[in-house]
Amino acid sequence: MPDLSPDAWIAIALSFKVAAMATLWGVPVSTVLALILARGRFPGKALFDGIIHLPLVLPPVVTGYVLLLLLGRKGPLGAFLDQHFGIVFAFRWTGAVVAAVVMSLPIIVRAIRLSIEAVDARLEQASGTLGAGPVSTFFLVTLPLSLPGVLVGATLGFAKALGEFGATITFVSNIPGETRTIASAIYTASQSPEGDGEALLLSVIAAGIGLAALIASEIIARWFRRTSS
Amino acid sequence: MIDVEIRQRIGDFQLDVGFSGHGGITALFGPSGSGKSSIIKVIAGLTRLRAGRVVLDGSVLAEGGGRHTPPHRRRIGVVFQEARLFPHLSVRNNLRYGRLFTPRGEGRIAEAPVIDTLGIGHLLDRHPATLSGGEQQRVAIGRALLASPRLLLMDEPLASLDTARRLEILPLIETLRDEFGIPIVYVSHAVEEVARLAAKVVVLEAGRVAREGAPADVFRVAADRFEVVSVVEGRLGKPNDAFQLTPVETPAGIVWLTGIIRPEGRTAHVLVRAIDVALATRRPESVSIRTVLAGTIAGVPEGPGPSVTIDVTLDGGGRLAASLTRASVAELELMPGRRVFALVKSVALDERPV
Incomplete structure (x- = not known):
């Protein structure tokens, strides 16, 4: 059983950091998007829904390339952020977070949206007649009641972010210590003749983490089903 | 408002x-x-x-x-x-x-x-x-x-x-x-x-x-269109605990409700179905019915059917509908202006919903 190299350990740690940050940013953003999709009625909703889900069906390389075009140093958004706020995403671990957020968004939005749609809108009406405005109603009624979906979405999103590869490597490349996540490390190891052992070990670890997240989300969902009935 | x-x-x-x-x-x-x-x-x-x-x-x-x-x-x-x-x-x-x-x-x-x-x-x-x-x-x-x-x-x-x-x-x-x-x-x-x-x-x-x-x-x-129902208004009196009855005092007489209903002095509305009302031309004696309300016939509608709903103006202003057969109306010579006593079975007077 081959030992993991220090570089591999760094890749694992970085993956967790990126995935954690991606979840932290992705869940609030997804919640807002899910709310709009679940309760909003506006023209172009199907298109809006489609754009959010696009990363799910596009080759991840394409998503990464779009991010690079938009958020790269010379991209319209990237240049603006760089000049006015000094924020740079390209070839930084923060860029890996952005890629992970975009890629995990459809999964998180979907889980939260289903949960919000399951909340009885008549409870929200009741909240209104008791004097609560839309924002208060969301935080006091809708969000607590869709919490299982938010937690399930967060776990799945975390797992997805942890394994993200295509968009990440296209957008922020594969720089050891900065943007080399588990997936990139596996790819790198598999490309060198003596890297097979490490690639396999990292793969097993990645699979283990993913499976753990899936089981966790199922346990959360089951626990909520039990306490709410 | x-x-x-x-x-x-x-x-x-x-x-x-x-x-x-x-x-x-x-x-x-x-x-x-x-x-x-x-x-x-x-x-x-x-x-x-x-x-x-x-x-x-x-x-x-x-x-x-x-x-x-x-x-x-x-x-x-x-x-x-x-x-x-x-x-x-x-x-x-x-x-x-x-x-x-x-x-x-x-x-x-x-x-x-x-x-x-x-x-x-x-x-x-x-x-x-x-x-x-x-x-x-x-x-x-x-x-x-x-x-x-x-x-x-x-x-x-x-x-x-x-x-x-x-x-x-x-x-x-x-x-x-x-x-x-x-x-x-x-x-x-x-x-x-x-x-x-x-x-x-x-x-x-x-x-x-x-x-x-x-x-x-x-x-x-x-x-x-609906069932023929009259509403009689009165004040709740002191309940009779021994017999589990509560009087409702109206100007036309006392309506007895089954059960103890409080508080005393509150205004109460009592529902009377027309089919639970009988009319007498003299104050009846020796009958089991406890609620007797005095009034005057306000109207007897014409019509072909066997029964008719008669309007009684109760003493003090209330109104009460009584469903009678045409035969009874003829026999008792009921006509507008005639003094009558309405007999209401107290079981029908329960203030609660049916």
């Missing part, structure tokens, strides 16, 4: 109503599909008003084609048919929910008396899912009340409950009406509830106001 005028289509249904309520309970009465719940939704602001207006205590809440105060700024409480309690909050937090949004200085309804009146003190730490239907509805009423609304809308609050639960809640609504002084618009299709609670009844048919007025007038006129 509430002023409502609605002239618009809601779904495939044309609403064309106008009415006002002045304190106490205003009942919207009619069969299902007559537009009662749609009106409640417009008043609460849950449905947008397109044509008409809703005015509460002088302030315009909604005006056709323009102003629309959103529900949370109207301060109008709603008790829905289903309790709609928040499942993730305890009963205590459900009750306190509205208070979070009550403007400072407007929270004139205190928690303790409401909890006390509704008898929900022992439920405060429970969650809604563990409550019975009746308990849930009591909490829902308390929750709406504790937001100190300017007007309370009750949309068939007893419809989803069985008779026993209804009997448990009906007197509570009466108490709320008398103690907390909040004007109430009460929707129902049950004659008994409306007659008992309301100061004014607005009868709806297919989206229009068919009749409006005091329960006693409205339901007598309604005789052809």
